[in-house]
Amino acid sequence: MNILVIIEHKNGVMHRMSKEAIAGAQKIGGNVTALVIGENSDSITDELSSFQIEKTLLVTNEKVTSYNVDGYKEIILQIVKVVNPEFIITGHTYQARDFMPRLSASLDIPFIPDLVSVENSSFTKQIMNSKLNASISSSSGPVLISFQSASFSEENISKGSSPLEKFEVSLDASNIRSTADEPFQESASEVDLESAELIVSVGRGIEKEENKSIAFDLAEVLGAEVSASRPVVDAGWLPSSRQVGSSGSTVSPKLYFSLGVSGAIQHVVGMKGSKNILAINKDPDAPIFEIADYAVVGDLLDIIPKLIEKLKDL
Ligand SMILES: Cc1cc2nc3c(=O)[nH]c(=O)nc-3n(C[C@H](O)[C@H](O)[C@H](O)COP(=O)(O)OP(=O)(O)OC[C@H]3O[C@@H](n4cnc5c(N)ncnc54)[C@H](O)[C@@H]3O)c2cc1C
Secondary structure (H helix, E strand, C coil): CEEEEECCEECCEECHHHHHHHHHHHHHCCEEEEEEECCCCHHHHHHHCCECCCEEEEECECCECCCCHHHHHHHHHHHHHHHCCCEEEEECCHHHHHHHHHHHHHHCCCEEEEEEEEECCEEEEEECCCCEEEEECCCCCCEEEEECCCCCCHHHCCECCCCEEECCCCCCHHHCCCCCCCCCCCCCCCCCHHHCCEEEEECHHHCCHHHHHHHHHHHHHHCCEEEECHHHHHCCCCCHHHEECCCCECCCCCEEEEECCCCCHHHHCCCCCCCEEEEEECCCCCHHHHCCCEEEECCHHHHHHHHHHHHHHC
16 A cells, blocks of 8 residues: 655754654555655655655655645646555645645545544544544545644654655646745744643633743743643633644643643643643542643642742752
């Protein structure tokens, strides 16, 4: 079985979710080909050469030097004819949401987006606002899929060595009707939670807006970003860019430090991919403790100031 993974990259760095897509493709099993489109990709193809995959295909073409939806579609259509994949896989990024539906229409095959796991070519997708899991499989023919952030871990990528092949495409300028603007840059005041390695997350348990300084003080000592549950955002205590959950960001830090968050499913879907979860909650039956690696039952308003003092002494 052939699998094609489309790699997303920016400024010479491979997107974390593309690595997760490789891990997911390896879990499906088969001959995995990674496709890199565009210039400034040496470090990406180097990194891919250390993965246990069939090969990396590199397409550089003057008409598509960076992301362009028409160019990507045309290139992938030509690659598909050669690789003949059963699965075409990406991370469920904004870019994938742009080109995958067009690819689906052009190839006349289904696109099953935002999958969270795979077992024997059967996929799981969260439905009903993440309250239920649906099992989905394709009865025939190739299919396009995208994986939700943190559904797989780049740490589980099987390492090996794989060759790089340059692939020539012929592009008709008339097919490339759109041009991409400069990628959207978040302002410096906003955060990139999805790439953060350490996160201090606050829930309604901080009780009032003034107490959010406790989270920022802890985050400063740890070198972490601050995120929040939805009620904290709805109350206007923190901006929506800091919300984690089904209607916020999906994060997968090395440590998720949860302060006064109950662990409602809509929150948990956004952070369950964290490598370690440390939760402080005064309710010993809080659902967050079901997924926590370290559980502290107590009042965060007592614990955190003392913890900050101890950490400062280290
Ligand atoms: C369509 C929809 C989408 C949603 N999307 C999201 C989303 O993206 N993200 C999200 O987070 N939620 C989302 N929600 C809301 C979600 O259902 C929960 O209501 C929310 O996650 C609860 O936030 P919380 O844990 O901060 O608050 P609560 O559920 O009120 O929990 C507060 C916790 O703090 C503890 N606590 C209180 N005081 C202290 C203290 N002094 N010390 C220690 N612990 C204390 C309490 O025991 C409690 O467990 C969504 C809901 C809907 C319907």
